[in-house]
Amino acid sequence: MSSKQFFVxxxxxxxxxxxxLQLKRAIRINTMNAPRDIVVSRLESLGIVLKKIPFxxxxxxxxxxxxxxxxxxxxxxxxxxxxxxAAQIPATLFNExxxxxxxxxxxxxxxxxxxxxxxxxxxxxxxALELKLRKMFALTxxxxxxxxxxxxxxxxxxxxxxxxxxxxxxxxxxMPCSGNPITDTDWFNKRTIExxxxxxxxxxxxxxEAVKVTKDDGEIVYATCSLEPEENEFNVDWALANLNLKLxxxxxxxxxxLTNVFGKNLDRSIKKCKRIWPKQxxxxxxxxxxxxx
Amino acid sequence: MIMTELTDFATQFNVNIPLDESCIVRNxxxxxxxxxxxxxxxxxxxxxxxxxxxxxxGASFFPSFPLLSLLAKRKxxxxxxxxxxxxxxxxxxxxxxxxxxxxNNLKKGDHALVLNEHNECLGFGKIMHNxxxxxxxxxxxxxxxLDIGDFLRRExxxxxxxxxxxxxxxxxxxxxxxxxK
Numbered sequence: 161m162s163s164k165q166f167f168v169x170x171x172x173x174x175x176x177x178x179x180x181l182q183l184k185r186a187i188r189i190n191t192m193n194a195p196r197d198i199v200v201s202r203l204e205s206l207g208i209v210l211k212k213i214p215f216x217x218x219x220x221x222x223x224x225x226x227x228x229x230x231x232x233x234x235x236x237x238x239x240x241x242x243x244x245x246a247a248q249i250p251a252t253l254f255n256e257x258x259x260x261x262x263x264x265x266x267x268x269x270x271x272x273x274x275x276x277x278x279x280x281x282x283x284x285x286x287x288a289l290e291l292k293l294r295k296m297f298a299l300t301x302x303x304x305x306x307x308x309x310x311x312x313x314x315x316x317x318x319x320x321x322x323x324x325x326x327x328x329x330x331x332x333x334x335m336p337c338s339g340n341p342i343t344d345t346d347w348f349n350k351r352t353i354e355x356x357x358x359x360x361x362x363x364x365x366x367x368x369e370a371v372k373v374t375k376d377d378g379e380i381v382y383a384t385c386s387l388e389p390e391e392n393e394f395n396v397d398w399a400l401a402n403l404n405l406k407l408x409x410x411x412x413x414x415x416x417x418l419t420n421v422f423g424k425n426l427d428r429s430i431k432k433c434k435r436i437w438p439k440q441x442x443x444x445x446x447x448x449x450x451x452x453x
Numbered sequence: 454m455i456m457t458e459l460t461d462f463a464t465q466f467n468v469n470i471p472l473d474e475s476c477i478v479r480n481x482x483x484x485x486x487x488x489x490x491x492x493x494x495x496x497x498x499x500x501x502x503x504x505x506x507x508x509x510x511g512a513s514f515f516p517s518f519p520l521l522s523l524l525a526k527r528k529x530x531x532x533x534x535x536x537x538x539x540x541x542x543x544x545x546x547x548x549x550x551x552x553x554x555x556x557n558n559l560k561k562g563d564h565a566l567v568l569n570e571h572n573e574c575l576g577f578g579k580i581m582h583n584x585x586x587x588x589x590x591x592x593x594x595x596x597x598x599l600d601i602g603d604f605l606r607r608e609x610x611x612x613x614x615x616x617x618x619x620x621x622x623x624x625x626x627x628x629x630x631x632x633x634k
Binding site: 230231233236237261284285287296297298299300301303304305307309310311312313314315324325326 | 486488490491494495496498499500501502503504505517518519522539540543569573575601602604605607608
């Protein structure tokens with residue numbers, strides 16, 4: 161059986177019939193730098209046709225543009241960021257962000273860090289971690305471009321976050337993951353189930369460390385762009401059993417998390433997670449966990 | 454000492470820098486403006502923090518765009534250009550007289566911030582001849598020294614080669630000092 165057939169069969173068992181999709185590009189307005197309606201009207205005056213993304217406050221799809229939206233003056237001035245629609249969801253799930261201490265693990269290329277700063281109105285503190293030095297330049301360029309002033313960036317593995325000796329109110333875990341075949345057309349040729357298991361193990365290590373640096377009652381948002389249950393529902397099930405965490409209800413785009421996967425019953429609260437099958441957006445999985453006292 | 458490099462840079466635009474020295478931190482060759490909260494609570498060893506102000510390489514100061522925007526909010530040497538000129542400037546081009554909408558009597562040799570019609574700072578340049586009087590329309594009026602298109606040039610450069618340990622080593626980034634030559 162080919163790798164593609166293997167994964168496509170799995171998706172079918174989970175409830176999704178694989179089909180390749182052409183996704184629209186999406187942007188997010190940085191309302192800390194300019195009002196939303198002004199940015200929209202400036203982009204429309206350039207001939208860019210935008211469509212509001214119904215499930216996001218500041219997100220728009222690019223329906224038509226004769227040129228790259230990454231090369232306008234408005235982009236270079238930090239008035240908006242290019243960010244996939246589903247990737248705009250996790251940062252919006254925290255209850256309150258202004259003046260909070262926030263940890264953003266695996267932060268590069270910085271889309272979610274900028275979004276956090278935007279939601280915090282540049283108040284409080286964001287500590288952004290990135291393991292790979294070469295990605296740090298992209299991240300810091302984005303922060304400079306978007307006028308983020310409340311972030312501190314460290315070249316540090318998220319699995320060593322304790323070294324900072326800090327405690328956080330909110331932790332965004334945008335996990336390094338296996339990705340999905342919608343955003344990477346060569347995905348089936350590159351990925352094996354062993355990769356998925358390896359990534360799932362690393363995600364558990366990151367999650368374990370994140371819990372250590374989260375304050376009691378602090379919130380952890382866990383997100384991947386993987387469709388594989390090992391990196392999503394199975395990891396959350398493991399975390400609920402081992403890390404003194406509780407799932408919180410979230411109100412966002414997506415279907416309920418799966419509580420029975422390949423015949424295995426998982427914690428029933430996992431239905432509070434959101435699984436987004438590729439359709440309007442790329443595939444995504446997100447949930448919010450609360451650290452118990 | 455930290456402030457000297459920043460104030461010297463700002464002086465070229467006839468403006469005093471409105472920054473609290475106690476909140477400016479030098480990290481390697483870079484300057485950052487930190488909020489009091491950041492300064493008190495984040496540990497040392499960061500790669501980037503707060504508002505990036507610029508960096509020193511040799512005797513040259515490389516301003517950041519947030520610093521230029523801070524200066525542009527003050528009464529300073531600045532000029533406003535039309536839409537087409539703004540776009541050409543971002544693409545790295547110099548400015549001709551006919552693209553300038555407004556300026557504050559800038560003279561040859563002055564340095565001036567370049568703003569678009571929305572009063573957003575796009576970068577800065579050097580005035581090549583007095584802007585009032587009867588300038589030659591075919592001659593460059595403002596030489597581009599730094600513009601926000603630099604963000605794209607940095608990305609392009611980073612994707613081509615990741616061997617540079619600092620953006621300051623990139624040859625496509627013009628220094629303020631070089632432009633005097």
